[in-house]
Amino acid sequence: xxxxxxxxxxxxxxxxxxxxxxxxxxxxxxxxxxxxxxxxxxxxxxxxxxxxxxxxxxxxxxxxxxxxxxxxxxxxxxxxxxxxxxxxxxxxxxxxxxxxxxxxxxxxxxxxxxxxxxxxxxxxxxxxxxxxxxxxxxxxxxxxxxxxxxxxxxxxxxxxxxxxxxxxx
Numbered sequence: 001x002x003x004x005x006x007x008x009x010x011x012x013x014x015x016x017x018x019x020x021x022x023x024x025x026x027x028x029x030x031x032x033x034x035x036x037x038x039x040x041x042x043x044x045x046x047x048x049x050x051x052x053x054x055x056x057x058x059x060x061x062x063x064x065x066x067x068x069x070x071x072x073x074x075x076x077x078x079x080x081x082x083x084x085x086x087x088x089x090x091x092x093x094x095x096x097x098x099x100x101x102x103x104x105x106x107x108x109x110x111x112x113x114x115x116x117x118x119x120x121x122x123x124x125x126x127x128x129x130x131x132x133x134x135x136x137x138x139x140x141x142x143x144x145x146x147x148x149x150x151x152x153x154x155x156x157x158x159x160x161x162x163x164x165x166x167x168x169x
Contacts, residue, residue: 051087
């Protein structure tokens with residue numbers, strides 16, 4: 001588990017250079033997000049707490065705006081939240097999101113990436129999704145990690161890292 005007994009966050013998960021965890025999750029657009037289908041291609045898997053909330057919308061719309069450039073670099077983008085697929089479909093339709101949004105209702109993938117963490121708000125502690133992203137290279141290894149992502153800045157960070165990844169020999 002990503003948290004500790006005393007309530008402090010202790011995110012664990014893959015670091016740069018580690019093999020990225022595999023996954024198969026139901027996704028928006030009546031599809032499945034499946035890591036095996038991404039073999040030999042770079043991809044971004046980003047974790048966000050809840051579809052159609054302010055920070056998650058800013059982040060998703062920023063990524064959508066950068067999607068032509070990211071796709072041009074050969075990068076596939078998959079957003080992951082604990083939301084059910086119908087909610088993800090509504091979120092994608094409302095904001096014109098063309099990349100996959102995967103449902104991790106059991107937070108299995110979030111656990112593997114160390115993104116299901118203990119949080120605290122207004123004195124109440126609970127488990128939830130940490131806004132984090134992982135850029136995975138064509139060899140299936142983590143090339144970049146962002147923890148506690150700032151939604152408005154994220155798309156530019158991903159684009160810069162994807163450009164650097166595309167220049168690697």
